[in-house]
Amino acid sequence: MNLQPIYQNKLYGLDNYFLDFVKLYQNKRLPNKILLSGEKGLGKSTLAHHLINYALSKNEKFNYDVGKFEINLENKSYKLTINGSNPNVNLIDTFFEKKTIDIVQIRGLISKLNKSSFNNNDRFIIIDNIENLNVNSINALLKILEEPPSHTFFILINNDRFVMPTLKSRCINYKIFLNYNNVIDVTNKLLDDDVFNHINKDLLNYYSTPGKIIRLISFFESNSYDLKKYNLKDFLKLIIKDSLYKKNLDIKNILFEYVELFFRKNISNIKINPFDSYNYFIKKISDTKKFNLDEESLFMEFEYKILNG
Numbered sequence: 001m002n003l004q005p006i007y008q009n010k011l012y013g014l015d016n017y018f019l020d021f022v023k024l025y026q027n028k029r030l031p032n033k034i035l036l037s038g039e040k041g042l043g044k045s046t047l048a049h050h051l052i053n054y055a056l057s058k059n060e061k062f063n064y065d066v067g068k069f070e071i072n073l074e075n076k077s078y079k080l081t082i083n084g085s086n087p088n089v090n091l092i093d094t095f096f097e098k099k100t101i102d103i104v105q106i107r108g109l110i111s112k113l114n115k116s117s118f119n120n121n122d123r124f125i126i127i128d129n130i131e132n133l134n135v136n137s138i139n140a141l142l143k144i145l146e147e148p149p150s151h152t153f154f155i156l157i158n159n160d161r162f163v164m165p166t167l168k169s170r171c172i173n174y175k176i177f178l179n180y181n182n183v184i185d186v187t188n189k190l191l192d193d194d195v196f197n198h199i200n201k202d203l204l205n206y207y208s209t210p211g212k213i214i215r216l217i218s219f220f221e222s223n224s225y226d227l228k229k230y231n232l233k234d235f236l237k238l239i240i241k242d243s244l245y246k247k248n249l250d251i252k253n254i255l256f257e258y259v260e261l262f263f264r265k266n267i268s269n270i271k272i273n274p275f276d277s278y279n280y281f282i283k284k285i286s287d288t289k290k291f292n293l294d295e296e297s298l299f300m301e302f303e304y305k306i307l308n309g
Helices: 015-026 044-056 078-081 102-113 135-146 179-193 210-222 230-241 249-269 276-290 295-307
Strands: 034-037 090-092 125-128 153-157 172-175
Touching: 034 044, 044 078, 044 125, 044 276, 078 090, 078 230, 090 102, 102 125, 102 153, 125 295, 179 210, 210 249, 230 249, 230 295, 249 276, 276 295
Parallel strands: 034 153, 034 172, 090 125, 125 153
Antiparallel strands: none
16 A cells, blocks of 8 residues: 555545635635644645645646545646646655755755746645754755745644754644544545454554554565564564564654553563663663664663563
8 A cells, every 4th residue: 555645635534624724725824834743644744735736726627626535636736746747846855765854955945946936826845754854954944934935835744753943933833633533543444444454452552643553554464464463562572573673664663662652551560660661761762763873772672671571
């Protein structure tokens, strides 16, 4: 299943957010600098693409279907966007082989925006994973955000990570949230099946989002693992023992979260100073992410001291 937001022509679970933005746009009150914040996998980027397609396809033959929250695959704006040739849509994200959004990408964006538009439509810029902007990129972006070109809208996507106050203060921040029941409902629609036909309930928690769950299921099913058979403890042992976190970045990030989940669910059963152990490993996880340290020693220590302790 392709979960790239640009290909998601149906919007699930975020109907109210979408309708609020549509109303603002219709009344010419949509902020030109929007920050969408929330856990990764909620559909923030998909929401942005749907809003943009609504705006750009209004006068097209196959325009956006607001009643069904659905992009018509035949509309011109959609076809141009997925081909990367829509002059009114600019997408900025981390290159696959890099860890940051560098200044060259932002300078390229600024250069495009300084050129006259090919038509009279509004222009939209999505900057995804803005937590990956480096200092130079942020400084360059701040200049264009302070005085954006007319009829230009910036939509910044943040996955509940730290955002520099200078950047955040220039945007209207919208917190995107789905409760547990919403998450299960959206996941079922994406799977076109009951999620619990694919995964043990013990592996889901309030960090879970539809995107994370789908990626988790897809990875393990493609590697011939049956996630219905694994409770949380056995699942953690499996990932660490088979070094699966080295094969997939999503799995590594999920493993970080599941270490914390294990403590919350099993704090009374942990034998060695459970609260001290919790604080120790949470700090070690934070340091590993912050300083890009080797995670193997962290996971092996967790397995030895906690899972097998």
